[in-house]
Amino acid sequence: MSTIEISTVDLYFTGFCNYKCEYCYGENDINPHMTKETYLQCLDFAQQINATTIEFCGGEPLLNPLFEEAVRLAKARGFQLILRTNGIYLGKHLDLIAENFEWIGISLDGLVEANARMRPAKNKISKEDQFHLPIANMKALKEKNPNIKILLATVASAVNYSDIPAFAQYVEEHQLPINKWKIYQFIKDKFRSEIYEDKYALPMVLFEEMKNQFPSTLLKKTEVQFQSSNVEGVSGNCLIVFHNGQIQIMKKIYGQIGVNTNEEIIDNLKNSPVLTYIQKNKNVTYQK
Numbered sequence: 001m002s003t004i005e006i007s008t009v010d011l012y013f014t015g016f017c018n019y020k021c022e023y024c025y026g027e028n029d030i031n032p033h034m035t036k037e038t039y040l041q042c043l044d045f046a047q048q049i050n051a052t053t054i055e056f057c058g059g060e061p062l063l064n065p066l067f068e069e070a071v072r073l074a075k076a077r078g079f080q081l082i083l084r085t086n087g088i089y090l091g092k093h094l095d096l097i098a099e100n101f102e103w104i105g106i107s108l109d110g111l112v113e114a115n116a117r118m119r120p121a122k123n124k125i126s127k128e129d130q131f132h133l134p135i136a137n138m139k140a141l142k143e144k145n146p147n148i149k150i151l152l153a154t155v156a157s158a159v160n161y162s163d164i165p166a167f168a169q170y171v172e173e174h175q176l177p178i179n180k181w182k183i184y185q186f187i188k189d190k191f192r193s194e195i196y197e198d199k200y201a202l203p204m205v206l207f208e209e210m211k212n213q214f215p216s217t218l219l220k221k222t223e224v225q226f227q228s229s230n231v232e233g234v235s236g237n238c239l240i241v242f243h244n245g246q247i248q249i250m251k252k253i254y255g256q257i258g259v260n261t262n263e264e265i266i267d268n269l270k271n272s273p274v275l276t277y278i279q280k281n282k283n284v285t286y287q288k
């Protein structure tokens with residue numbers, strides 16, 4: 001066994017997405033789906049670093065045709081599973097997800113109009129469906145498995161921050177079955193988030209103003225975490241394995257699964273000063 005312990009391995013399971021959010025730092029069509037070969041090597045690596053959890057992210061991980069098989073392969077090895085999704089395609093895999101996942105992170109950035117403004121779709125889908133489908137799917141998941149935990153994820157930017165308090169009213173009034181709501185102040189990271197930084201950057205004073213408009217009754221009942229962009233290690237504070245096996249933490253590359261041996265990668269990771277961030281980040285996000 002290795003001497004490092006990282007509880008969660010984030011898999012960049014695909015670069016593809018059905019959305020084209022301008023603030024995105026994950027979607028990139030030049031990064032294809034992770035292959036089965038790389039995926040199996042990732043599971044070996046995760047076991048070697050004593051990880052207990054695999055988190056599927058992207059892009060939209062449900063677009064990788066390997067998804068169902070990948071879930072079964074990971075569960076057969078005893079991993080807990082987390083999914084980050086825009087929620088549109090959850091209905092296609094409802095039973096599988098309800099039975100096998102601990103946490104589902106579903107992204108919505110406001111009510112119908114604000115959400116559609118922040119999250120333009122590539123294919124034909126109405127603004128109403130963009131908003132209501134993820135909500136219907138989260139309710140269906142909770143009905144199938146009341147123990148599954150739902151994280152509502154919202155990006156607050158200059159484009160939608162003033163709409164978020166109305167969304168908070170909705171979340172409260174409709175009693176969305178969420179265990180936690182995490183609101184991320186926009187950060188510039190990779191891909192389009194760099195190109196559109198000027199349009200989306202949200203000054204701290206406006207982020208605070210938005211926070212202060214949250215209904216106190218909602219805050220008493222639901223755990224809402226506001227993640228400001230000035231938190232130490234906020235950008236990429238997880239161990240992410242890219243579709244090609246490359247391992248990154250906070251933009252630093254530690255090796256490539258399938259190219260370097262797991263021992264070489266672990267040796268590189270051992271001395272990384274950021275290991276404490278990533279552990280802390282996962283604990284804060286997914287503890288309930």
Ligand code: SF4
Pocket residue numbers: 017018019020021023024025026027058059060086107119
């Ligand atoms: S932010 Fe999420 S939903 Fe939007 S394009 Fe990126 S991966 Fe897709």
